[in-house]
Amino acid sequence: MSGIDTELAIDVKNVTIAYRNTTAVNYRIFLKNMLKPRKKQISAGNDFQAVKNVSFNVRKGETIGIVGENGSGKSTLLGAVAGVYGVDKGRITVRSDHCSLLSLGTGFQSRLSGYQNIFLSGYAMGFSKEEILASLDEIIEFSELGDFIQKPVKTYSSGMYSKLAFSISSVLTPEILLVDEILSVGDIRFRQKSYAKMKQMITDEHRSVIIVNHSTESLRGLCSRILWLHQGEGKMFGETDEVLDAYRKFMVG
Amino acid sequence: MFIRDLKRYSKYATYSAVSELKSQVAGSYLGWMWWVLDPLLFMLVYTFVAAYIFGCEVDNFPLFVFLGLTIWNFFGSTVEGCVGIINSYSAVTKKAYIPKFILVLMKQFENLIKMLISVGISLVTIVVVQIPVTLNLLAFIPILIVYFVLAFGVGTICAYLGVFVSDLSHVISIFMRFLFYLSAVFYPLDRFGEGLLNIYNMICPTGFIIVQFRNVMMYGFGADYFRLFYWLVIGLILSVVGVSLLYRGEKDFMKVVF
Numbered sequence: 190m191s192g193i194d195t196e197l198a199i200d201v202k203n204v205t206i207a208y209r210n211t212t213a214v215n216y217r218i219f220l221k222n223m224l225k226p227r228k229k230q231i232s233a234g235n236d237f238q239a240v241k242n243v244s245f246n247v248r249k250g251e252t253i254g255i256v257g258e259n260g261s262g263k264s265t266l267l268g269a270v271a272g273v274y275g276v277d278k279g280r281i282t283v284r285s286d287h288c289s290l291l292s293l294g295t296g297f298q299s300r301l302s303g304y305q306n307i308f309l310s311g312y313a314m315g316f317s318k319e320e321i322l323a324s325l326d327e328i329i330e331f332s333e334l335g336d337f338i339q340k341p342v343k344t345y346s347s348g349m350y351s352k353l354a355f356s357i358s359s360v361l362t363p364e365i366l367l368v369d370e371i372l373s374v375g376d377i378r379f380r381q382k383s384y385a386k387m388k389q390m391i392t393d394e395h396r397s398v399i400i401v402n403h404s405t406e407s408l409r410g411l412c413s414r415i416l417w418l419h420q421g422e423g424k425m426f427g428e429t430d431e432v433l434d435a436y437r438k439f440m441v442g
Numbered sequence: 443m444f445i446r447d448l449k450r451y452s453k454y455a456t457y458s459a460v461s462e463l464k465s466q467v468a469g470s471y472l473g474w475m476w477w478v479l480d481p482l483l484f485m486l487v488y489t490f491v492a493a494y495i496f497g498c499e500v501d502n503f504p505l506f507v508f509l510g511l512t513i514w515n516f517f518g519s520t521v522e523g524c525v526g527i528i529n530s531y532s533a534v535t536k537k538a539y540i541p542k543f544i545l546v547l548m549k550q551f552e553n554l555i556k557m558l559i560s561v562g563i564s565l566v567t568i569v570v571v572q573i574p575v576t577l578n579l580l581a582f583i584p585i586l587i588v589y590f591v592l593a594f595g596v597g598t599i600c601a602y603l604g605v606f607v608s609d610l611s612h613v614i615s616i617f618m619r620f621l622f623y624l625s626a627v628f629y630p631l632d633r634f635g636e637g638l639l640n641i642y643n644m645i646c647p648t649g650f651i652i653v654q655f656r657n658v659m660m661y662g663f664g665a666d667y668f669r670l671f672y673w674l675v676i677g678l679i680l681s682v683v684g685v686s687l688l689y690r691g692e693k694d695f696m697k698v699v700f
Contacts, residue, residue: 298461
């Protein structure tokens with residue numbers, strides 16, 4: 190048993206993630222609750238459970254995909270693996286120092302330049318200055334931003350923004366890569382380039398990857414296993430073709 | 443856990459603080475001159491109000507006010523900045539996990555650099571106006587360390603509460619204004635008797651630190667190490683409370699933050 194466990198990069202066991210109804214922490218509700226008898230309280234009982242009792246795992250070097258309708262809890266689950274969201278029940282074990290969410294257009298301080306944001310993202314992911322410096326040229330080159338790298342990120346177009354985001358995460362590669370809808374970045378040319386890079390990163394046998402995507406076809410070429418979430422519950426977890434076929438049948442009807 | 447996170451993410455805090463300052467500089471015509479001009483101009487305002495309207499009589503009164511403002515600004519900007527900090531950095535913290543007290547440290551570094559520039563100017567002024575310099579002056583270092591710990595404690599607690607109570611920023615800005623006027627920034631505490639002064643030093647941290655700082659910088663007195671230790675202990679207690687609140691809240695922050 191333990192022999193298999195050491196092969197796992199990520200192990201998610203019976204995880205439940207609930208969003209507190211934000212009114213529950215509003216002081217007006219809080220004060221009202223103090224006055225009301227316990228039964229009538231507007232309680233945390235109307236929590237919204239975004240992820241319910243989901244289990245899956247990722248072996249070292251493996252790529253898995255997560256599919257599901259909008260609002261089925263895919264991104265929340267990914268955020269929990271990244272450590273951004275806390276888990277309410279269950280346990281997530283991640284065996285890596287560097288683990289971060291690669292998602293479109295987030296994570297930058299808009300007033301700072303692209304150059305500074307490379308360092309900030311690197312430090313935020315837990316890399317050292319030397320590691321960042323070593324990858325710096327490659328990041329700037331891959332992003333194709335040219336002189337814009339010294340301009341504040343708020344002056345970037347959305348395409349440039351995501352090019353930079355993609356370049357940072359794909360060059361400063363964490364051992365565990367969590368991808369939230371990234372496979373189409375920038376213009377057509379960059380899209381092809383990033384897709385090729387993506388594929389290269391994913392197929393790297395030292396890297397474990399989780400991809401969240403709507404496009405089932407792009408997952409087919411990349412993933413060895415698929416987790417299908419439906420309304421927060423794990424509906425299926427297994428071989429790619431099997432799950433994707435079932436998912437497609439379910440969605441199309 | 444705290445030490446490990448501190449080691450791992452302190453680079454983030456310092457780099458972020460420095461680049462934040464750089465971007466503030468880049469965004470204005472006078473750039474870093476504002477860090478000097480800002481306390482200088484406010485010094486003129488308070489000197490005018492206190493010396494001419496209320497008739498305060500203190501030697502080197504402008505310097506007296508400048509030192510007060512220098513010390514106050516660190517605490518004021520840190521605490522007010524910390525109230526909404528988890529919200530305003532959600533772009534970063536939603537992407538990768540960063541312990542939230544690191545954000546408080548970042549804010550502190552940012553304000554610390556500004557404060558040290560002001561302290562540097564004060565030192566030059568002290569030499570220029572020929573205030574006798576004694577070894578006691580070096581006591582400003584332990585004073586600022588205690589001050590830093592205090593601000594960290596208050597900052598972490600405010601950062602935690604700020605996530606859940608969005609009205610806190612209003613309450614805090616009023617409270618901070620009150621604390622500012624209480625803190626002897628632009629008036630001496632002469633009219634307080636011995637007994638009242640003792641109580642004051644035990645309940646008003648910023649006022650105590652400001653008076654101590656002036657004592658060692660302007661008057662060549664030694665620091666009141668006993669009370670300094672007292673405030674260090676309080677600062678440490680607040681820090682432990684604040685940091686553990688932030689760790690405990692970690693589970694829910696990002697779900698409440700937008």
